[in-house]
Amino acid sequence: xxxxxxxxxxxxxxxxxxxxxxxxxxxxxxxxxxxxxxxxxxxxxxxxxxxxxxxxxxxxxxxxxxxxxxxxxxxxxxxxxxxxxxxxxxxxxxxxxxxxxxxxxxxxxxxxxxxxxxxxxxxxxxxxxxxxxxxxxxxxxxxxxxxxxxxxxxxxxxxxxxxxxxxxxxxxxxxxxxxxxxxxxxxxxxxxxxxxxxxxxxxxxxxxxxxxxxxxxxxxxxxxxxxxxxxxxxxxxxxxxxxxxxxxxxxxxxxxxxxxxxxxxxxxxxxxxxxxxxxxxxxxxxxxxxxxxxxxxxxxxxxxxxxx
Amino acid sequence: xxxxxxxxxxxxxxxxxxxxxxxxxxxxxxxxxxxxxxxxxxxxxxxxxxxxxxxxxxxxxxxxxxxxxxxxxxxxxxxxxxxxxxxxxxxxxxxxxxxxxxxxxxxxxxxxxxxxxxxxxxxxxxxxxxxxxxxxxxxxxxxxxxxxxxxxxxxxxxxxxxxxxxxxxxxxxxxxxxxxxxxxxxxxxxxxxxxxxxxxxxxxxxxxxxxxxxxxxxxxxxxxxxxxxxxxxxxxxxxxxxxxxxxxxxxxxxxxxxxxxxxxxxxxxxxxxxxxxxxxxxxxxxxxxxxxxxxxxxxxxxxxxxxxxxxxxxxxxxxxxxxxxxxxxxxxxxxxxxxxxxxxxxxxxxxxxxxx
Numbered sequence: 001x002x003x004x005x006x007x008x009x010x011x012x013x014x015x016x017x018x019x020x021x022x023x024x025x026x027x028x029x030x031x032x033x034x035x036x037x038x039x040x041x042x043x044x045x046x047x048x049x050x051x052x053x054x055x056x057x058x059x060x061x062x063x064x065x066x067x068x069x070x071x072x073x074x075x076x077x078x079x080x081x082x083x084x085x086x087x088x089x090x091x092x093x094x095x096x097x098x099x100x101x102x103x104x105x106x107x108x109x110x111x112x113x114x115x116x117x118x119x120x121x122x123x124x125x126x127x128x129x130x131x132x133x134x135x136x137x138x139x140x141x142x143x144x145x146x147x148x149x150x151x152x153x154x155x156x157x158x159x160x161x162x163x164x165x166x167x168x169x170x171x172x173x174x175x176x177x178x179x180x181x182x183x184x185x186x187x188x189x190x191x192x193x194x195x196x197x198x199x200x201x202x203x204x205x206x207x208x209x210x211x212x213x214x215x216x217x218x219x220x221x222x223x224x225x226x227x228x229x230x231x232x233x234x235x236x237x238x239x240x241x242x243x244x245x246x247x248x249x250x251x252x253x254x255x256x257x258x259x260x261x262x263x264x265x266x267x268x269x270x271x272x273x274x275x276x277x278x279x280x281x282x283x284x285x286x287x288x289x290x291x292x293x294x295x296x297x298x299x300x301x302x303x304x305x306x307x308x
Numbered sequence: 309x310x311x312x313x314x315x316x317x318x319x320x321x322x323x324x325x326x327x328x329x330x331x332x333x334x335x336x337x338x339x340x341x342x343x344x345x346x347x348x349x350x351x352x353x354x355x356x357x358x359x360x361x362x363x364x365x366x367x368x369x370x371x372x373x374x375x376x377x378x379x380x381x382x383x384x385x386x387x388x389x390x391x392x393x394x395x396x397x398x399x400x401x402x403x404x405x406x407x408x409x410x411x412x413x414x415x416x417x418x419x420x421x422x423x424x425x426x427x428x429x430x431x432x433x434x435x436x437x438x439x440x441x442x443x444x445x446x447x448x449x450x451x452x453x454x455x456x457x458x459x460x461x462x463x464x465x466x467x468x469x470x471x472x473x474x475x476x477x478x479x480x481x482x483x484x485x486x487x488x489x490x491x492x493x494x495x496x497x498x499x500x501x502x503x504x505x506x507x508x509x510x511x512x513x514x515x516x517x518x519x520x521x522x523x524x525x526x527x528x529x530x531x532x533x534x535x536x537x538x539x540x541x542x543x544x545x546x547x548x549x550x551x552x553x554x555x556x557x558x559x560x561x562x563x564x565x566x567x568x569x570x571x572x573x574x575x576x577x578x579x580x581x582x583x584x585x586x587x588x589x590x591x592x593x594x595x596x597x598x599x600x601x602x603x604x605x606x607x608x609x610x611x612x613x614x615x616x617x618x619x620x621x622x623x624x625x626x627x628x629x630x631x632x633x634x635x636x637x638x639x640x641x642x643x644x645x646x647x648x649x650x651x652x653x654x655x656x657x658x659x660x661x662x663x664x
Contacts, residue, residue, distance in 0.1 A: 038454075081647075082643065082646065082647045086647045086648075086649070086650050087649070087650050088643075088646040088647045088649055088650075089597060089646050089649065091388065091390060091450065091593075091597075092593075092594060092597045092598075092642060092646045093642075093643060093646050093647070095590055095593070095594060095642075096594065096638075096639040096642035096643045096646065097639070097643065099635050099638065099639040099642075100635075100636060100639035100640065100643065102632070102635060103632040103633070103634075103635030103636035103639060104632075104636055106630065106632040106635075107336060107340075107630050107632045107633060107636065110340075110630045110632075111339060111340060227458075230458070234455065234458070237451055237455070271466055271469055271470055272469075273462045273463070273465040273466035273469060274462075274466065276458075276462040276465065277458065277459045277462035277463065277466075280455045280456075280458040280459045280462075281455075281459060283455050284452060284455045284456070284459070287447055287448075287451060287452070288441050288445055288447050288452070296448055296451065300448075301450065
């Protein structure tokens, strides 16, 4: 393996990891508050579709990205109403919401983005930071992103800092996810906190979808997220609901994904299906209690019966 | 006895949800330029218009019934089996492995029986991983079965990509990554209706759904499952082996999904390929949750969904409406019914809480 190839693998691994990490970061906050969004896949797909639609109709990539986030938040409002207010089964709603997003975006793309309008969309250009992007191996990966890419990284850092387990916001989130009844007794607005969690997840998902569509693929195609949202949920599980765990999981998943395409060129004889299943196996071992660490939030997927 | 209908009755809610979902469907079709009459024509044509359409729909419904019946068994013990898709994949792999290596001259009943047994065992084995982790280590079966789905889906890809596993002999660069066709003696017999591809899977599924209904309601095993689901602690004090019951409940669910996978590959075109499961495992889970433990509802919802899928394909062919419309209608229906659970349960309290 030479330096060029290594640089290539790291670059495409990081490119995959950024939207994955952003979605997983948002999802982890919602899960710590007790709401599982299997619909992260749908949130990202909706964000990707809306951002391309916004970008095509306004001619501005920035407006496109904003549309993507807004669409994600709208999706999240629906999810929050069902999961929190109506106490619907979060797994059923999640799976159905993904199908709904897939159906609506596929339908929408046929009607609104037909005749190749979904191609050649106004997108973000790479901004190479002088000197830093010249660094060997990691330079192009970390300092050759688009404006939206840097914004995503900033959003990831902001989420990690504001909702770490040591801030007031983070402690409140953990409290309603670990023991909703007690949290309610102490006067915390359990359901409002959970709605906030879902909205953070869906906003992050929308932004991640926009990043995927406007910074990387630069077009919309049917089912373009192709399981990335599910992988984000898996990254949260593999990372055991901690920031650093999720960071490593997302980076590892990104590199594993890049390796799927690089391995044949390297002449390594590992079937790519093995690399596809690797993230899920790691997550399975991580939560099986064979290694110590944080457990799943006790109230994950358990609705809270109360006014606020 | 006919149950008394009132505004909070699940049937009334389901009917209202269906009406709303249908309206959404008509609105989408109108956006694509097809009037309600065209849509209805195309749907009827696609679901009931030909023996072929009816047969395909029945085959689809059989798979959903199997997965949903298994789901209900585990759900009775308080376990949520999200892993139908993965168990179905493993069932398909096992059935293919047995089916392609079956020597000629094996009588059909024995061939089919062996193949389907292998499928059910493989599905049960896959679910046993999650069941073991749940019982021994207390790991949430929701998360483990979900993860095992993706591993199972990738295993199918591995099986059909590798010539040393189940891939058909590679003769040219155009050889598709799929298995060899299963031996004739492993093919599920058709029901024998004219031009109708319906297999005995639907008969098998209906018998099993009825058996599960009777087992849950009238047998000691059913009572034990309910006891564990309602209160593990109380069940243990009564002498029920809680861990054993939970383990068996989840593995039985896996066996049912595995059997569905077996039925899928022993039906035309008799091959295993990437994506062969077509989301039946996930759809079966949804059917199971919507049916809320009623086996009559499992059968009814499975038939509805089975027919809707084949209707959607014709919708695109005949009326020019993207078939994704059906995906939208189906998911709106599910979301409405799931979202209305709080409304119906305030009239009929039942075990709604899902513990993780």
